Every structure is written in C-alpha cells, then in structure tokens.
Amino acid sequence: xxxxxxxxxxxxxxxxxxxxxxxxxxxxxxxxxxxxxxxxxxxxxxxxxxxxxxxxxxxxxxxxxxxxxxxxxxxxxxxxxxxxxxxxxxxxxxxxxxxxxxxxxxxxxxxxxxxxxxxxxxxxxxxxxxxxxxxxxxxxxxxxxxxxxxxxxxxxxxxxxxxxxxxxxxxxxxxxxxxxxxxxxxxxxxxxxxxxxxxxxxxxxxxxxxxxxxxxxxxxxxxxxxxxxxxxxxxxxxxxxxxxxxxxxxxxxxxxxxxxxxxxxxxxxxxxxxxxxxxxxxxxxxxxxxxxxxxxxxxxxxxxxxxxxxxxxxxxxxxxxxxxxxxxxxxxxxxxxxxxxxxxxxxxxxxxxxxxxxxxxxxxxxxxxxxxxxxxxxxxxxxxxxxxxxxxxxxxxxxxxxxxxxxxxxx
Amino acid sequence: xxxxxxxxxxxxxxxxxxxxxxxxxxxxxxxxxxxxxxxxxxxxxxxxxxxxxxxxxxxxxxxxxxxxxxxxxxxxxxxxxxxxxxxxxxxxxxxxxxxxxxxxxxxxxxxxxxxxxxxxxxxxxxxxxxxxxxxxxxxxxxxxxxxxxxxxxxxxxxxxxxxxxxxxxxxxxxxxxxxxxxxxxxxxxxxxxxxxxxxxxxxxxxxxxxxxxxxxxxxxxxxxxxxxxxxxxxxxxxxxxxxxxxxxxxxxxxxxxxxxxxxxxxxxxxxxxxxxxxxxxxxxxxxxxxxxxxxxxxxxxxxxxxxxxxxxxxxxxxxxxxxxxxxxxxxxxxxxxxxxxxxxxxxxxxxxxxxxxxxxxxxxxxxxxxxxxxxxxxxxxxxxxxxxxxxxxxxxxxxxxxxxxxxxxxx
Numbered sequence: 001x002x003x004x005x006x007x008x009x010x011x012x013x014x015x016x017x018x019x020x021x022x023x024x025x026x027x028x029x030x031x032x033x034x035x036x037x038x039x040x041x042x043x044x045x046x047x048x049x050x051x052x053x054x055x056x057x058x059x060x061x062x063x064x065x066x067x068x069x070x071x072x073x074x075x076x077x078x079x080x081x082x083x084x085x086x087x088x089x090x091x092x093x094x095x096x097x098x099x100x101x102x103x104x105x106x107x108x109x110x111x112x113x114x115x116x117x118x119x120x121x122x123x124x125x126x127x128x129x130x131x132x133x134x135x136x137x138x139x140x141x142x143x144x145x146x147x148x149x150x151x152x153x154x155x156x157x158x159x160x161x162x163x164x165x166x167x168x169x170x171x172x173x174x175x176x177x178x179x180x181x182x183x184x185x186x187x188x189x190x191x192x193x194x195x196x197x198x199x200x201x202x203x204x205x206x207x208x209x210x211x212x213x214x215x216x217x218x219x220x221x222x223x224x225x226x227x228x229x230x231x232x233x234x235x236x237x238x239x240x241x242x243x244x245x246x247x248x249x250x251x252x253x254x255x256x257x258x259x260x261x262x263x264x265x266x267x268x269x270x271x272x273x274x275x276x277x278x279x280x281x282x283x284x285x286x287x288x289x290x291x292x293x294x295x296x297x298x299x300x301x302x303x304x305x306x307x308x309x310x311x312x313x314x315x316x317x318x319x320x321x322x323x324x325x326x327x328x329x330x331x332x333x334x335x336x337x338x339x340x341x342x343x344x345x346x347x348x349x350x351x352x353x354x355x356x357x358x359x360x361x362x363x364x365x366x367x368x369x370x371x372x373x374x375x376x377x378x379x380x381x382x383x384x385x386x387x388x389x390x391x392x393x394x395x396x397x398x399x400x401x402x403x404x405x406x407x408x409x410x411x
Numbered sequence: 412x413x414x415x416x417x418x419x420x421x422x423x424x425x426x427x428x429x430x431x432x433x434x435x436x437x438x439x440x441x442x443x444x445x446x447x448x449x450x451x452x453x454x455x456x457x458x459x460x461x462x463x464x465x466x467x468x469x470x471x472x473x474x475x476x477x478x479x480x481x482x483x484x485x486x487x488x489x490x491x492x493x494x495x496x497x498x499x500x501x502x503x504x505x506x507x508x509x510x511x512x513x514x515x516x517x518x519x520x521x522x523x524x525x526x527x528x529x530x531x532x533x534x535x536x537x538x539x540x541x542x543x544x545x546x547x548x549x550x551x552x553x554x555x556x557x558x559x560x561x562x563x564x565x566x567x568x569x570x571x572x573x574x575x576x577x578x579x580x581x582x583x584x585x586x587x588x589x590x591x592x593x594x595x596x597x598x599x600x601x602x603x604x605x606x607x608x609x610x611x612x613x614x615x616x617x618x619x620x621x622x623x624x625x626x627x628x629x630x631x632x633x634x635x636x637x638x639x640x641x642x643x644x645x646x647x648x649x650x651x652x653x654x655x656x657x658x659x660x661x662x663x664x665x666x667x668x669x670x671x672x673x674x675x676x677x678x679x680x681x682x683x684x685x686x687x688x689x690x691x692x693x694x695x696x697x698x699x700x701x702x703x704x705x706x707x708x709x710x711x712x713x714x715x716x717x718x719x720x721x722x723x724x725x726x727x728x729x730x731x732x733x734x735x736x737x738x739x740x741x742x743x744x745x746x747x748x749x750x751x752x753x754x755x756x757x758x759x760x761x762x763x764x765x766x767x768x769x770x771x772x773x774x775x776x777x778x779x780x781x782x783x784x785x786x787x788x789x790x791x792x793x794x795x796x797x798x799x800x801x802x803x804x805x806x807x808x809x810x811x812x813x814x815x816x817x818x819x820x821x822x
Contacts, residue, residue, distance in 0.1 A: 020769060020790040077792025078766075081783065155704055243772035245765070290701030290713055293566055293725035302701055305716055305723035312716035312723075314704035354656070355489075358431060361654035372492065379431040381488025 005089055011039035012104045012124040013088035017237045018042045018079045021249035024119040025067070025075040028059040035104075035123070041076070043083040048072060063119050094212055094238040099227070100128040109133070116282050117256050122235035125253075128211040129231040131201045133257065134169050139204070140319055141171045141258035141279070143251075143272040144178025144265040149297050152265035155289055156181040159262065162316025164189035164202045168323075171204045171258050173250065174223050174232075176216060178264050178272070179205075183226050190229050203230040206257070208250040209242030210234055251275040252282075259323035260285030262313055266300030273300050280309050285322035287313035352395075355380055359388040360408070363398055368405025416500055422450035423515045423535040424499035428648045429453045429490045432660035435530040436478070436486040439470040446515075446534070452487070454494040459483060474530050505649040509623055510638070511539040520544070527693050528667050533646035536664075539622040540642040542612045544668065550580045550615070551734055552669035552690070554662075554683045555589025555676040560708050563676035566700055567592040570673065573727025575600035575613045579734075582615045582669050584661065585626060585634050585643075589675045589683070590616075594637050601640050614641040617668070619661040620653030621645055662686040663693075670734035671696030673724055677711030684711050691720050696733035698724035763806075766791055770799040771819070774809055779816025 012035050019026035019042060029048075030038040032055040040046040048056075053072050060067045095102060103109050103125040113136035114121050125133075133139075140163050144152060160170045160182040170186040172179040186203035193199065205226045209215050211234045214223040226232055235253060236246060251271060255261050255278035263286075266272040279286045288310035291298030304310035313319050352360065355378075362378035363369070369377070375385045389406055392398035399409040423446050430437035430453060440459075441449040443466040451457040459467075464483050471478045506513060514520050514536040524547035525532050536544075544550075551574050555563060567589050571581045575597040583590040597614035604610065616637045620626050622645045625634040637643055646664060647657060662682060666672050666689035674697075677683040690697045699721035702709030715721035724730050763771065766789075773789035774780070780788070786796045800817055803809035810820040 018790070023790075074792065074795070078786075078790055078795055079792075081786035081793065082790060085787065151703060243769070245769050245772050248768075289704060290709070290716065290723070292562060292703055293700060298701070299725075302723050302725050305701065306725075306729065312701070312713050314710075314713050314717075318717065357659075358654075358656050361656050375489075375492035376496065379429070379434075379489055379493060381485065382492065384485070384489055 005092055007036050008104060008106050009092060009102050009124075010088045011035040013091050013102060013237060014039045014086055015042060015123040016126070016235060017086055017088065017091065017240075018082050019123070021122060021235055021246055022120050022252065023075070024060065024063070024065055025056070025071060026079070026123070027119040027121055028056045028063075028065075029072075029075075030123065031059055031119070032056045035106075042079045043086055044076065044080045048076070059119070065119065088237075091237040091239075095126055095128070098128050098212055098238075099130065100126060100211060100232075103127055103133070103233075111136070111257055113258075114253070114256050117252060120252060122253065124235065126211050126234045126237060127231060128233075129227040129229075131231045133204065133231065133233070134201055136257060136284075137259045137323065138167070138200075139169045139171050139258040140323055141254045141261040141275065142178070142182040143172055143254065143261060143263055143275050145267055145270055145272060145297055145300075146175045146177040146179075147267075147297070148177035148181065148265050149291075149295060151291060151295070152178055152297055153181045156264045157185040159264065159289070159316055159319065160185035160203075161189050163319065166316060166320065167200045168320070169201045169204055169230075171206065171254055173247075173254065174205045174207050174215060174219055176219065180219055180222055182264075183222055183230075187222075187225055187229055201230055204257070205230070205232045206250055206254050207232060207234040207242065208236075208246040210236055210238040210240040212238035215242050247271060248274055252278040255279035255284060256282055258284060260287060260319060262287040262289065262319055262322075263301050263304060263310065264289045265291065265295075265297040266304075267296055268299040268303060270300045273304065276304055276310060286310040287319055287322045289313060355384055356388050356391055359385060360392060360397060363392075363406060363408040365408050368401050368403065368407045370405060374406060416503055418447050419515060419517050420503060420513050420535075421499045422446040424502050424513060424648060425450045425497055426453060426534040427537070427646060428497055428499065428502065428651075429493050430534070432533065432646055432657055433531050433663065434486070435471065435474070435476055436467070436482060437490070437534070438530040438532055439467045439474075439476075440483075440486075441534065442470055442530070443467045446517075453490045454497055455487065455491045459487070470530070476530065499648075502648045502650075505623055506537055506539070509539050509649075510541065511537060511622060514538055514544070514644075522547070522668055524669075525664070525667050528663060531663060533664065535646065537622050537645045537648060538642060539644075540638040540640075542642045544615065544642065544644070545580050545612055547668060547695075548670045548734065549578070549611075550582050550669040551730055552582045552665045552672040552686065553589070553593040554583055554665065554672060554674055554686050556678055556681055556683060556708055556711075557586045557588040557590075558678075558708070559588035559592065559676050560702075560706060562702060562706070563589055563708055564592045567675045568596040570675065570700070570727055570730060571596035571614075572600050574730065577727060577731065578611045579731070580612045580615055580641075582617065582665055584658075584665065585616045585618050585630055587627060587629065591630055591633055593675075594633055594641075598633075598636055598640055612641055615668070616641070616643045617661055617665050618643060618645040618653065619647075619657040621647055621649040621651040623649035626653050658682060659685055663689040666690035666695060667693055669695060671698060671730060673698040673700065673730055673733075674712050674715060674721065675700045676702065676706075676708040677715075678707055679710040679714060681711045684715065687715055687721060697721040698730055698733045700724060766795055767799050767802055770796060771803060771808060774803075774817060774819040776819050779812050779814065779818040781816060785817060 111133045164186040172182040190202040214220040261279035288301040288304040358378040522544045571593040581597040583593040601613040625631040672690035674683045699712040699715040769789040
C-alpha cells in the first residue's frame with residue numbers, strides 16, 4: 001500500500017474494480033458505511049454485520065429497489081472472486097502515468113449531475129486529460145450508430161461544430177460513426193480557435209472499458225486527441241475490457257453528464273436509443289434528428305419521435321433550446337434555423353384581418369375595379385370595401401388609378 | 412325558378428354563392444331559421460326581424476364567437492352585393508351537366524364528419540363524380556407542398572398507394588406536387604385493381620374554386636380522372652375563382668373529412684401546415700413525415716414534429732394507427748415497417764437477466780474458461796456463475812468442452 005494515496009481514492013478505485021457498473025447494492029453499501037468501510041466489506045476483509053445489512057436494506061427500500069433478505073450476501077459472493085487481484089495503488093499509478101486522475105464525490109471536480117443517478121451513481125470516474133468536467137447545463141450528448149450514413153456524418157459534424165462554437169461541450173462514446181464524428185468536429189472547432197487560455201472544453205469521450213486502452217483501435221488517434229484537448233472518462237479501472245454490459249451502463253453516464261442527449265442516427269434497435277431512454281429517465285432533454293424514411297439508420301430516431309420520447313431537432317439552436325427549455329440561453333428562431341430558404345418572408349396577407357384578405361384576393365393585379373365590383377367579388381358590403389381599401393392602401397397593398405379604379409400594389 | 416328543384420337545394424346553392432366560406436354568421440343564420448328562410452334573408456328578399464337577430468346572436472354566443480350588436484346587419488351588407496347575380500337553378504344545372512350533384516345536410520350522403528366544424532360547416536358541397544363520400548374513419552388526408560422534391564413525391568406515392576391498397580380513401584387538394592402525386596398514386600391502385608363492383612373510393616380532391624373548372628390547368632387531366640374514378644368536391648359554386656381565402660378555408664374541409672391528416676413535405680410556412688392545424692383543432696390525428704434536415708421542404712414537417720402538433724409517421728401502417736389509435740384496424744409492428752433491414756433480429760442478450768448478460772460477456776469466444784475465472788471476469792459469485800452457465804447452456808448460448816472449459820456458442 002502506498003501511504004501517500006488518500007484512503008478514499010484507494011477505496012473507490014478498489015470498489016470500481018470489484019463491482020460492476022450499476023450494481024445498486026454496491027452504491028447502497030457505500031452510502032451506508034462510506035467508501036473505505038464499504039471497500040473492506042466488498043473485498044471480504046471485514047464481514048458486514050447485521051446493522052450494515054439493515055441500513056443497506058432500508059436504503060434500497062427507499063430507492064424502490066426490491067432486494068431479498070440474502071441480497072447483500074449474494075452481492076458479497078459476486079464481488080469476492082475479484083478481491084484476489086485487487087491493486088488500487090497500481091491502478092491509480094497507471095492513471096497518473098496516462099496523465100489522468102481519479103474523480104471522486106468527496107473531492108472537488110466531481111460532476112454533481114451524477115448524483116441524479118441515485119444508487120446507480122458510479123464509485124468514481126477514471127479520467128484521462130487534464131480538464132475539469134463542465135456542469136451539465138454546458139454539456140450536450142451527441143450519439144448514434146456506428147454504421148453511420150454520409151447524411152448522418154454530415155449532420156453530426158454540423159451539430160457538434162455548432163455546439164462547440166457556442167461554447168458547449170460535446171459528450172459521446174468512443175465508437176466509429178456518429179460518436180467519432182462528434183468528437184472530430186468539436187476538436188476541429190478547438191483547432192481552429194487555437195489553444196487559448198480559458199478555452200472551453202470542447203469534447204468528452206466516455207468509454208465502456210478502461211481509459212488506458214482506446215477502443216476501438218481504429219479510433220486510437222482520435223481518442224488520444226480527445227484526451228489531449230478534452231477529456232476521456234470511464235467508471236471502470238485501467239485494464240478493464242469494454243463488455244456489452246459496460247457499454248449499456250456507460251450510456252447512463254453520457255446521459256447523466258449532459259443537459260440533453262441528441263440521437264443523430266440510430267437503427268430500430270440501437271445502443272443510442274438506450275442512452276436516450278436513460279436521459280429521459282433522468283429528466284434530461286432528449287432530441288432526435290429526423291432523416292429520410294427510407295434510411296434504416298434513421299428508423300430508431302423516428303421511433304423516438306413517434307413514441308414521444310424525443311423532440312425533433314434539426315440544428316444546434318434547437319438542441320440548445322432542448323437543453324435550456326426556459327430559454328436562459330439562445331432561443332431558436334425560424335430565422336436562425338433556415339436563413340437561406342427565403343421561406344420566412346412575410347407573406348402579403350400576414351396580420352391582415354379576414355375582410356382585408358378577402359378584399360386583397362378580389363383586387364385585380366392589372367386593369368382595375370370599382371368599389372361596387374369589388375364588393376361582389378370579395379363578398380363584402382360597399383362600406384366595408386371602402387374602409388378596407390383605405391387600410392390596404394396604407395399598407396401599400398392597394399392603389400387607386402387616376403380613373404378611380406382600384407388594383408393591387410406590390411408591397 | 413325551376414319548380415322541379417327542391418327548395419332546400421336551391422336555398423343552399425344560393426347561400427354558397429352569397430356567402431364566403433367560414434362566415435360563421437351565415438351558418439348561424441341557417442341554424443336559426445333553416446336554409447330557405449336564411450337564403451331569403453341573406454339575399455335581401457326579407458328583413459331578418461328582431462327575433463331572428465336574437466336567435467343568431469345567442470347561437471354565436473354559444474359557440475364562443477363574440478359578435479357585436481351590428482354583426483348581422485354588417486353581414487347582410489357584405490352578402491347583399493352578390494344577390495343581383497344569384498342564379499341557383501343555373502348553378503345546379505351546371506353541376507348536373509358535369510355529372511355532379513349537390514350534397515346538403517338534409518339529404519342522404521352528407522358527410523357527418525362536417526358537423527364537427529360547428530358554425531364553420533359549409534352550406535353544401537358541390538360534387539363532381541358519382542361516388543359517395545366515405546365516413547371519416549375511412550379517409551386519410553395526404554397533403555404537402557406544391558414544389559415537392561423527388562423524395563417527397565416518392566414517399567407520397569408509397570403512402571397513398573399503401574392507404575388505397577388497404578381500402579382507405581386518400582383526400583387531398585388539387586395542387587401540383589404532393590397533392591397531385593397522392594391522387595395519382597391512389598388512382599394507380601384503382602387502375603391496377605380494375606373497375607370492380609363495390610370498388611372502394613380511392614381518392615377525393617377538394618378544390619378551393621368551383622368544380623366546373625379544374626385548377627391548376629396542368630392538373631386538368633388528373634382531376635378529371637379523379638372525378639371519373641373518385642370524387643371532386645368544393646363548397647363554392649361553379650364558376651367561383653380559387654382565391655387565397657378559399658384555399659385556406661378549403662383546408663378545413665380536407666381536415667374535417669379525414670380521420671387523420673398527414674403532411675408529407677412542407678416548407679417552414681406552408682398551407683399544408685394550416686390543414687394540419689385544422690385537423691388538430693378538430694381532434695383528428697395529425698402526422699408528419701420526417702425528411703433530411705437539409706431539405707427546406709421538410710422544415711414544416713419538422714416544425715410540426717417539434718412543437719408536438721404531429722406524430723412522426725413513416726409508412727402507411729403508422730398512418731392507420733394514427734387514424735385509429737385504439738388499434739381497431741392494423742397495428743404497426745416493427746417487423747411490418749422495416750422487414751428488409753435485419754435490424755429486428757433478436758439480439759443474443761434479449762430477455763436475459765443482468766447476471767446472464769455479464770456472464771455472456773465474460774465467456775470466451777474461442778479457447779475456454781473455468782468457472783472460477785468466469786466469476787472474476789464477470790464479477791459474479793461462483794454459485795451464480797454455475798447457475799448462469801446452466802441457463803445459458805439451455806438457451807444454446809454457452810457450451811462446455813470435454814475438458815470442462817466453458818465458451819460461447821452461437822445461438
């Protein structure tokens with residue numbers, strides 16, 4: 001044992017080695033007796049005792065988790081086999097060697113947002129990269145399929161760049177496809193802006209395995225760049241394999257760390273939907289990017305939209321609105337989102353009363369008409385036509401020729 | 412006057428000539444005194460009298476429409492200019508000449524669904540084509556932009572054909588783009604099936620102008636085919652121009668006649684959104700088809716999805732679900748919608764308990780492992796591993812070699 005390592009760090013490092021993510025019995029034990037005592041119990045150094053058992057049981061009760069009487073004993077059985085290989089000091093030394101650190105709830109830098117996970121909160125976060133995790137309101141998860149289409153990659157690039165440009169941190173996994181593109185695009189914004197002091201953190205990758213090895217191998221350079229310029233996080237210690245279970249649990253961290261989770265492309269059954277459901281369960285915003293209905297890679301997004309789990313988002317402003325629904329930051333306006341279409345020009349009849357629309361419809365474009373004719377065509381009384389023509393003339397929509405005939409004017 | 416024409420038909424034909432669509436004062440008058448008396452008042456043949464004024468005023472009150480004391484007098488002023496040209500017998504003769512008829516609430520064939528419009532109900536429907544209007548549960552409105560993209564036309568074709576094949580009637584306007592494609596595609600189903608007795612009505616066009624002239628001219632052949640095989644409807648009499656106001660009001664008829672309205676493509680500001688809002692206001696289903704976020708022609712659909720006015724729909728089954736939310740007809744299943752993707756194959760871990768997923772993750776694909784090793788890797792107790800291996804073996808997911816080592820098996 002290295003006496004220089006604080007007991008809390010060592011205990012939490014050990015717990016993260018002994019106990020699989022989202023094992024609520026483990027977090028209940030930590031809550032009941034603190035991390036150091038919990039680590040001794042989990043590793044079999046010390047028996048739990050009846051008082052601990054009761055406290056754990058009532059904590060689980062409070063969280064609405066049904067645990068049979070033998071639940072703690074069974075937990076100890078599943079944790080104990082790993083106790084033999086336990087070496088938290090070595091794991092911590094490995095993290096330091098990779099320029100990383102261990103984030104724990106007791107010390108500064110722990111993301112408060114993770115408390116929302118309740119007994120599903122991780123014991124610690126193994127971090128690679130020097131930056132601090134920004135508070136959840138500044139973070140947006142951008143997730144999606146590995147087998148992304150060109151469309152998915154393009155929109156991911158636009159969204160992640162848009163978010164990074166607005167000072168938000170993009171959070172994603174480390175997979176090929178959408179995840180990789182999100183990091184790449186956020187890093188490109190960082191590169192363009194150059195390394196300024198106080199530069200906001202552009203991107204965080206949350207891995208299912210240890211931060212010592214970047215998985216998949218093809219993303220090694222990218223994840224290294226994320227660690228250099230951003231942050232790579234994991235709740236499992238160095239050397240841990242990225243198993244299916246850990247992938248599924250990793251998704252809850254991505255969701256919890258972010259104010260909103262956006263699914264860019266996902267097939268009907270996709271891990272990205274799992275992240276979205278975690279986000280919804282945590283009361284975070286959930287967005288889905290629509291795509292062509294013929295694209296199987298958008299089927300999962302449409303599924304989220306269809307069942308009401310997600311809000312339709314098409315650009316970075318709409319995502320910010322999702323993360324900040326009461327509009328403390330930028331409110332999206334149609335003009336922002338589609339400035340190029342010209343679809344937003346004020347139509348001639350905007351804001352006109354019904355009678356004036358009828359009258360405008362009746363006004364000839366060329367030639368001209370007398371008031372009585374306009375009354376017949378518009379289906380209005382003569383006085384109403386007179387009053388309406390005056391209003392339309394003021395609006396620049398009608399004009400009278402010298403012969404006293406009325407016609408439309410282009411506004 | 413042609414004595415052979417029943418008074419009710421003549422009166423309603425006259426009202427549809429004198430009064431613009433959605434003039435609630437007109438429908439209030441008809442409700443108060445009946446169509447024949449109302450027509451005499453509207454045309455100025457007879458003064459309304461104080462009792463009529465009071466009844467109309469209280470009807471408007473009941474409908475929550477604020478009408479000032481002079482409201483009826485003002486209405487008479489705007490209706491009277493058209494009285495001079497009134498010729499309901501001629502209009503009815505024109506309709507008959509075009510193989511049409513006049514639908515009125517008093518006679519068989521009036522679509523009951525229009526009563527949902529309250530005082531916005533039309534006085535009558537000028538119909539061209541011999542078929543009856545099916546009840547709303549059988550009708551689906553498919554609407555969208557004139558300037559449709561290839562994507563919009565393709566999906567409109569698929570949706571309208573899918574609906575027609577399932578015996579539904581597609582209702583739309585008469586415009587280029589999405590409207591025309593919806594009719595074309597529904598008619599193609601009718602053509603393929605041939606003219607059978609009892610053939611369901613495949614398509615209805617609701618026009619903003621009179622049914623005597625097909626507008627726009629480029630759709631004349633198509634609308635003629637709709638009249639031949641389906642039905643062309645309008646609430647304004649023959650000879651009426653399709654004004655902007657009538658387009659907007661026509662949209663409420665499309666919405667009211669249909670169990671659900673689906674917007675396939677619409678720009679940020681589009682008449683199709685107006686139809687969708689009418690449908691929502693009437694408690695009808697509203698669907699929007701998603702598309703690429705880079706397409707300005709999908710911006711209106713995404714807007715509907717985003718503000719929650721519409722449900723995301725991607726195929727005909729999902730539209731039927733929208734029209735029949737409690738599932739009396741077809742329920743969409745993922746297998747129906749995406750049969751070709753292979754995305755719906757049962758994943759290996761479907762339905763497995765958490766412990767079994769952990770264990771499956773731990774099982775080596777080649778070589779093999781002893782139970783104690785699996786306990787360490789999976790983070791499970793030895794008894795749990797033994798029990799889990801038995802379950803996975805039964806499921807065909809694990810197998811034991813003769814040497815007693817465990818490995819994964821392909822299910």
